[in-house]
Amino acid sequence: MKEVKVEVIGPEPPCMRCQAAKKAVEKAAEKLKQAGIMVNIEKVNIMSKNVVQKYGVLISPAIAINDTVKVMGRVPNPEEVEKLLREAAK
Amino acid sequence: MDEKTKRAIRTGIILAFIFIVVGLLVYSRVMAYSFAPQLKQADLHGLPLWQIPIAYLIDYFSHGWICLLFAFTVAGLIYEFVPKEAITKYMGSSKALGYGLALVMAPFLTVCSCTMVPLFGGVLYAGAGIGPAITFLLMAPAANILTILLTGEMISWEVAGVRIIASATVALAAGIIISKTPWGKAVEKEHQIANAASASAKIEIVKPPLDERLLAALKFAGYLAKQILPFFLLGLIAVSYVSAFLPEDIVGAYLTGVAGILIASVLGGPLYTPTLVEVVLGKAMWDLGMSKGALLSWLMGQPYDVANALAVSRIAKWKVVLTYMFIAWIGSVIFGLLYGFLTGSL
Numbered sequence: 001m002k003e004v005k006v007e008v009i010g011p012e013p014p015c016m017r018c019q020a021a022k023k024a025v026e027k028a029a030e031k032l033k034q035a036g037i038m039v040n041i042e043k044v045n046i047m048s049k050n051v052v053q054k055y056g057v058l059i060s061p062a063i064a065i066n067d068t069v070k071v072m073g074r075v076p077n078p079e080e081v082e083k084l085l086r087e088a089a090k
Numbered sequence: 091m092d093e094k095t096k097r098a099i100r101t102g103i104i105l106a107f108i109f110i111v112v113g114l115l116v117y118s119r120v121m122a123y124s125f126a127p128q129l130k131q132a133d134l135h136g137l138p139l140w141q142i143p144i145a146y147l148i149d150y151f152s153h154g155w156i157c158l159l160f161a162f163t164v165a166g167l168i169y170e171f172v173p174k175e176a177i178t179k180y181m182g183s184s185k186a187l188g189y190g191l192a193l194v195m196a197p198f199l200t201v202c203s204c205t206m207v208p209l210f211g212g213v214l215y216a217g218a219g220i221g222p223a224i225t226f227l228l229m230a231p232a233a234n235i236l237t238i239l240l241t242g243e244m245i246s247w248e249v250a251g252v253r254i255i256a257s258a259t260v261a262l263a264a265g266i267i268i269s270k271t272p273w274g275k276a277v278e279k280e281h282q283i284a285n286a287a288s289a290s291a292k293i294e295i296v297k298p299p300l301d302e303r304l305l306a307a308l309k310f311a312g313y314l315a316k317q318i319l320p321f322f323l324l325g326l327i328a329v330s331y332v333s334a335f336l337p338e339d340i341v342g343a344y345l346t347g348v349a350g351i352l353i354a355s356v357l358g359g360p361l362y363t364p365t366l367v368e369v370v371l372g373k374a375m376w377d378l379g380m381s382k383g384a385l386l387s388w389l390m391g392q393p394y395d396v397a398n399a400l401a402v403s404r405i406a407k408w409k410v411v412l413t414y415m416f417i418a419w420i421g422s423v424i425f426g427l428l429y430g431f432l433t434g435s436l
Contacts, residue, residue: 057178057212
């Protein structure tokens with residue numbers, strides 16, 4: 001079984017758009033489970049120093065897949081996330 | 091139909107919609123059509139109490155809907171298409187560049203208030219330091235795209251322009267001054283992370299196809315409208331009573347001259363709601379006789395609104411927050427006086 005790590009990066013408490021982004025990731029993860037891809041979703045605080053040290057200045061919501069920021073400042077739809085996750089799992 | 095044609099058609103439809111929105115605004119300009127409510131105090135005064143907001147709202151929306159539609163659409167488009175990763179990459183790099191980007195880009199990045207405080211933290215942590223972070227924080231609400239468009243269309247483009255210049259000057263001054271204070275330096279030292287700049291290697295933004303981006307832009311415009319309009323409506327109801335009952339001689343007595351600027355600048359902060367109401371309320375009071383100087387001070391009151399300050403105080407110390415609030419307030423008074431004096435409307 002393949003594993004993909006996803007970080008949904010946004011402020012704490014989460015804003016509406018970050019929650020929407022997380023939902024999109026969750027939906028995509030659900031689908032990929034059937035295809036044998038495990039997606040580990042983590043909600044990370046954009047204001048934490050670890051995140052800034054790792055990625056620099058970000059605009060929320062951001063989505064990092066396997067430690068690379070792929071989406072920033074917008075809410076992607078689940079299909080798009082699914083495609084990105086499939087690529088990452090290859 | 092194959093995927094490509096479908097996308098092309100979708101792109102075409104959305105672009106057509108955008109052209110219609112822009113076209114409506116241009117057409118209304120050419121026809122010299124005003125977006126502001128037309129009812130005068132005397133018209134409203136004679137109505138029963140419950141009818142006042144209704145009459146005012148009908149009056150407002152029959153004129154203002156083009157302006158609102160345009161403002162939200164443009165805000166959505168700009169937010170989607172502004173090259174975010176290029177900005178964030180350089181915002182952390184050097185001081186001068188940090189200040190410049192904070193000033194130029196803040197209005198475009200923060201139509202949505204939930205991105206502002208995180209960005210403030212990011213700029214502070216990642217290298218550019220407290221100065222540019224403060225400049226960004228003050229510039230963002232003072233000159234966000236929605237507010238500027240509405241100020242320009244409803245009040246006047248002269249006021250909107252002066253407001254941008256004044257806000258930029260004050261934001262820059264506040265950033266530079268705070269970066270020189272001992273307490274500002276302490277916050278910077280506490281939060282700065284060494285060599286965060288190398289992090290940009292880990293960012294590879296994917297761009298979806300054009301039709302999806304356009305659709306996302308319109309969706310974001312809709313999201314903004316959903317967030318702002320309910321409060322905007324409530325605000326308009328309040329404004330309708332102000333327009334109906336606030337006597338002109340009180341406005342004339344208290345919201346003109348040097349005292350008027352002081353009063354307007356003090357009221358502007360606490361009464362500020364990030365919902366565009368301040369623009370409509372400003373317009374209503376201006377119609378009742380508020381001076382241009384006081385109007386500018388009033389509109390510049392936003393940077394020291396309380397909700398924002400609370401959020402920032404969690405990262406920066408209260409001393410920093412109080413310093414920037416004070417500088418912003420002084421700035422709004424100085425520019426109010428200057429503008430009032432120069433235009434002869436003090």
